[in-house]
Amino acid sequence: MKVLPFGDRALLAEFDSLHETMAAFRSLDAQRRPGLVELVPAARTVLVEVDPELLSLRAAEQWLRAASDSQRLAVADTIAAKPVVIPVCYNGPDILDAAAILGISANELISRHSLAEWRCAFIGFAPGFAYLASEYADFSMSRRKTSRPSVPAGSVGLAGEFTGIYPRSSPGGWQLIGTTDATLWDETRWDESSVTPAMISPGTIVRFEVVEP
Amino acid sequence: MSQQHPASVTVIQPGPMTIIQDRGRPGLAHLGVGKSGAMDRAALALANRLVGNAPDAAGLEILFGGTELTVDEAIWFAVTGARGEVRVSGRLVPLDTATLAEPGERISFGAAESGIRYYLAMRGGIDTDPVLGSRSRDTLAKLGPDPLTAGQELPLGVEPADPIPSIDVVPVRTPTTGTVTIELRPGPRRDWFEHNAWSLLVDSEWRVSPRSDRSGIRLEGPALGRTDTRELPSEGMMPGAIQVSPDGAPTILAVDHPVTGGYPVIAVVTNYALDALAQLRPGQGIRFRVATGRS
Numbered sequence: 131m132k133v134l135p136f137g138d139r140a141l142l143a144e145f146d147s148l149h150e151t152m153a154a155f156r157s158l159d160a161q162r163r164p165g166l167v168e169l170v171p172a173a174r175t176v177l178v179e180v181d182p183e184l185l186s187l188r189a190a191e192q193w194l195r196a197a198s199d200s201q202r203l204a205v206a207d208t209i210a211a212k213p214v215v216i217p218v219c220y221n222g223p224d225i226l227d228a229a230a231i232l233g234i235s236a237n238e239l240i241s242r243h244s245l246a247e248w249r250c251a252f253i254g255f256a257p258g259f260a261y262l263a264s265e266y267a268d269f270s271m272s273r274r275k276t277s278r279p280s281v282p283a284g285s286v287g288l289a290g291e292f293t294g295i296y297p298r299s300s301p302g303g304w305q306l307i308g309t310t311d312a313t314l315w316d317e318t319r320w321d322e323s324s325v326t327p328a329m330i331s332p333g334t335i336v337r338f339e340v341v342e343p
Numbered sequence: 344m345s346q347q348h349p350a351s352v353t354v355i356q357p358g359p360m361t362i363i364q365d366r367g368r369p370g371l372a373h374l375g376v377g378k379s380g381a382m383d384r385a386a387l388a389l390a391n392r393l394v395g396n397a398p399d400a401a402g403l404e405i406l407f408g409g410t411e412l413t414v415d416e417a418i419w420f421a422v423t424g425a426r427g428e429v430r431v432s433g434r435l436v437p438l439d440t441a442t443l444a445e446p447g448e449r450i451s452f453g454a455a456e457s458g459i460r461y462y463l464a465m466r467g468g469i470d471t472d473p474v475l476g477s478r479s480r481d482t483l484a485k486l487g488p489d490p491l492t493a494g495q496e497l498p499l500g501v502e503p504a505d506p507i508p509s510i511d512v513v514p515v516r517t518p519t520t521g522t523v524t525i526e527l528r529p530g531p532r533r534d535w536f537e538h539n540a541w542s543l544l545v546d547s548e549w550r551v552s553p554r555s556d557r558s559g560i561r562l563e564g565p566a567l568g569r570t571d572t573r574e575l576p577s578e579g580m581m582p583g584a585i586q587v588s589p590d591g592a593p594t595i596l597a598v599d600h601p602v603t604g605g606y607p608v609i610a611v612v613t614n615y616a617l618d619a620l621a622q623l624r625p626g627q628g629i630r631f632r633v634a635t636g637r638s
Contacts, residue, residue, distance in 0.1 A: 134531035134532075135528065135529045135530065135531060135533075135611075136530060136531050136581070136584070136608070136611055137527070137528045137530065137581075137583055137584070137610075137611025137612070137613065137614075138528050138611070138613045138614055138634065139614050140581055140611070142531040142578065142579070144531075159373075167369055167370060168369065168370060168372040168373070168579070168581070169372075169373055170372045170373055170579030170580075170602065170603070171373060171579070172576065172577050172578045172579050172603050173576035173577055173578070174576050174578070175531075175576075175578040175579060176579070177372075177578065177579025177580075177581065179372075179581055182614075252373070252603070253373060253374055253375035253602070254375060254577055254601075254602060254603040255375070255601075255603075256375055256484065257374065257375040257376045257484050257486065258374060258375055259375055317474050317475055317486070320475050320476065322476060326374060327374065327376075327475060328374045328375075331373065331374055332373050
């Protein structure tokens with residue numbers, strides 16, 4: 131892990147791989163402490179923002195180094211989490227293109243995608259838009275050459291190594307392989323303690339379940 | 344001055360963009376939700392204090408002016424932030440001071456002469472339904488209450504227990520129209536740039552682009568060249584981060600920035616300096632200075 135400067139109230143922890151980043155985030159998330167304002171995971175980094183009156187940058191760096199060390203990562207990883215199951219109708223407009231890019235049939239894609247275990251690495255692009263990665267399945271995928279001006283809410287897409295689900299209608303360039311009627315984002319589902327508007331948040335394990343059209 | 348039932352205000356003219364703002368939604372970035380909130384935090388905090396509101400009360404952020412409102416009952420209010428002519432039924436009212444508007448009176452905002460964002464706090468605060476714990480409008484994520492429209496009625500909350508404070512002198516950072524100096528510190532990708540990029544950033548006078556908004560302040564000036572041209576995987580962002588796009592143009596992210604971004608951050612504006620950014624006008628000059636000392 132490298133710790134990079136980010137102004138007067140944040141640090142950026144950088145890791146070598148997505149999976150190292152995901153493990154470090156889960157470990158840090160499980161050991162949050164007062165003065166921590168935001169913990170923002172991404173593909174290779176975790177942004178740590180502090181309230182400097184409660185937690186200095188120097189103390190935050192010490193916490194970061196201790197809380198993300200490998201021994202504790204292992205402990206955090208053993209905390210079994212129940213997967214969120216997302217029902218998907220694999221009828222997306224790009225499913226044949228996506229299968230062709232992977233060099234397999236559409237049925238093979240559906241079977242690999244629904245058998246794999248996915249985990250939310252981070253949320254980006256829009257509120258509740260989860261980037262899901264799978265450790266054991268290769269879904270390396272290029273984006274569409276042209277972006278769609280409007281992708282319907284509930285669309286399930288592939289881009290890079292990620293599966294994403296559009297929580298609400300927006301423009302987008304992911305290869306769309308299916309749709310779900312699961313409510314991924316609900317702003318009314320919130321309170322100050324633990325209720326979250328996002329069905330999937332960083333660290334959540336996700337499985338996709340095939341639904342016939 | 345206590346009221347039996349909460350008052351309301353009616354929007355006659357919304358102006359170019361008037362939105363409801365409070366302290367925003369810190370702590371939700373990992374869910375893809377940015378902080379949002381008043382862009383000039385100190386100005387909204389002062390306006391709330393002047394009318395005895397709690398610090399988390401919601402007020403209006405009024406871009407440029409042109410806004411007109413009527414009050415249905417006697418309401419204490421205070422205007423802070425941008426400097427310009429604010430009137431109640433034609434009478435000029437002092438800024439940074441609590442003023443009483445009588446029932447049926449009209450509060451109107453002239454064009455901002457320095458700064459560009461007025462803040463209006465009304466006693467009791469604006470009492471729309473909170474979204475994820477805040478009444479702020481996030482203009483990028485389209486979260487929270489829509490911008491004001493003509494004819495809209497805004498409910499106010501119950502009057503706070505605290506009286507209107509009697510304050511003679513308040514500390515105010517008055518917006519200026521001249522070149523402002525903003526402090527910054529190194530960002531995570533400073534070493535992705537050509538060796539002269541840092542001195543260009545710190546030694547140049549920059550201009551605020553008219554394409555600036557609540558998601559970012561775009562700067563016009565010399566191009567900051569990169570030596571490392573790899574594609575950067577998206578990483579977490581925060582207000583004040585100075586992102587440089589592939590053409591070399593820097594943008595200072597503001598309160599409604601995307602939660603993650605894929606352009607390298609060369610430097611980050613200090614927390615204290617963020618409020619001054621909120622008041623920069625298109626074409627106004629900015630210089631940067633490297634902050635010293637420990638944070």
